Every structure is written in C-alpha cells, then in structure tokens.
Amino acid sequence: MTLQVDPIDRKLLRLLQTDSRKSVQELGDLVGLSASACHRRLKALEERGLIEGYRAILSAERLGYSMQFFIEVGLTSQSETALEAFEAAVQDIPEVLECHLMAGQSDYILRVVCQDHDDFERLHRRLSARLPGVARIHSNMSIRTVKVRTGLPI
Template identity: 50%
Template sequence: MTETDATDHRILTILQKNGRITNAELAQRVNLSASACHRRVQRLEQLGVITGYAAMLDRRSLGRPTTVFVEITLSGQATELLEGFERAVRAIPDMLECHLMAGTADYLLKLVVRDTEDFARIHRQYLARLPGVAQMHSSFALRTVAETTALQL
C-alpha cells in the first residue's frame, strides 16, 4: 500500500468527484499552496494512485440505457484456456467490465446496450464465439439503484 496522508486523501476525494478542478481551486480547498498541491498530485500520479482522468458519460443520452450482466463458466481452468478467453473477451464492444471470479461463475461481464435486440446481436457476434465457454447466464438490470466510481478514503 502506498504511503498517503490525510491531505492526499482530501485531494483524492475531491479529484474523484471533479477531475477537471483547477489546481488553484484544489489547492485552496485542501489548504495548500498551488505549487505544493501540484507536487502532491504529480506524486500521486507517479506512484500510480491516480491512474488517469476520464469524462463520465450518460449512457442513456448516448443510446445505451440497458445494463446486462453476463456470468460465464468455462469448460476448464487451464492457463491457455483462461488466456484465450481473456484475449477474446477484450474485443467485445460496449463491455465496460470483465472480472475473473471466485464462486459459481468464472467470469462476470458488465455490458451496456441499446436494447434486447442489440444484446442479441452482441451475443451472436461475440459472446457465442468466446472460446472455452461451458455455460452462460445473462441478467438485465431493471434499474440502477446506486453507482459510483469514487473509492471511500
């Protein structure tokens, strides 16, 4: 774990909520000089605590309002099978996340799609062609109750 202090945590908390904040405003909010604040942010970036900056998009306004979770069980656990699956799964469009799991499924995917027809297309073109798949179960989210990208510090 990287050494961070309370000031670093305040900086990170603010940046998670507003990555476009100016350094001057950030410095003021954490009671540092602009140069000291800039050095801290640079240090956090160099340490890999801050891995990047991104714009958060409204999926609904971009025509992808439907979230689908896909549980995948593979036919085996050989390294070659896992690596082949992981290479292939990275090519799926509209996939936001893929996690290797412990539990009933080997992988859990999170996709965003236009509708059930769009998901059927992705299923035919990509999911059904993934190597080593023994079982696949898809679940459609009815409503997102809570969602965040911010880690509690």
C-alpha cells in the same frame, strides 16, 4: 500493496474523485496548499500509482445504451491458457464495459450495455460464438441502477 497517504493527500484524492475538472489552483486552495505545492503532490500521487487516470463519465442512456446486463460466463477449462484466451478475446468487444474473473459459481462476470433487445441478441450470439472456451452463459438484465459509485471510500 497499500501505500501510505497523509491527510492532505487523502483530501486531494477525495476532491478529485468528486470533480477531477478542478484546477490545481482550486484544489490547492481547498487543501491549504499553493498551486505549485499542490501540483507536486498530484504528480507524486500519479507516480506512486494512486491516481490511475482522469476520465469523463458519460450518460449511457442518452447515448442510446438503455439496457445493461450482467452476464455470467462458465468456461470449459480453467487452465491458464483458456483464461488468457478468453480475456484477450473479450478485450475486442466494445459493449463489454467490465470483465471480472470470479471465485465461485461462474468463471467470469461481464457488465455489458446494449441499445435494445435486438442489440442484446446480436451481442449474446457474438459472445457465444466468438469467445473461446465458453461452456455456458447466464444473463441478468438490470432493471434499474440503484447506486453507482466510481470513487473509493478514502
């Protein structure tokens, strides 16, 4: 369901995607609203579900996670029970940053981070042994990140 967004809301959303640390006063000044009017708009955007949260983007490499993998997972069954069991189990693995249910060759694609090759081997064994219904795993190592965009093109 697409919600209607006016030009001021769009500008607020673009500004927040760029820097969510700006104060309500700063945001208001940039979009031509008072701080109180800007605050009301932000609350309305949050209540409508257009703003899901605010977060810091951390440096994986500086925190020791120098390796990133995209892991394709095929399950033995695509039943609702099998999918739910897999999805519940993957929630408990902190190295899994993203998990996407796919249409196509793989049932899921996981984006994971690891500190080194040994860390990846431990994670790979953990994925193979602990995730229910796994028939096959195919791992792809990211050599270099070319583009990351956390914001949407609004």
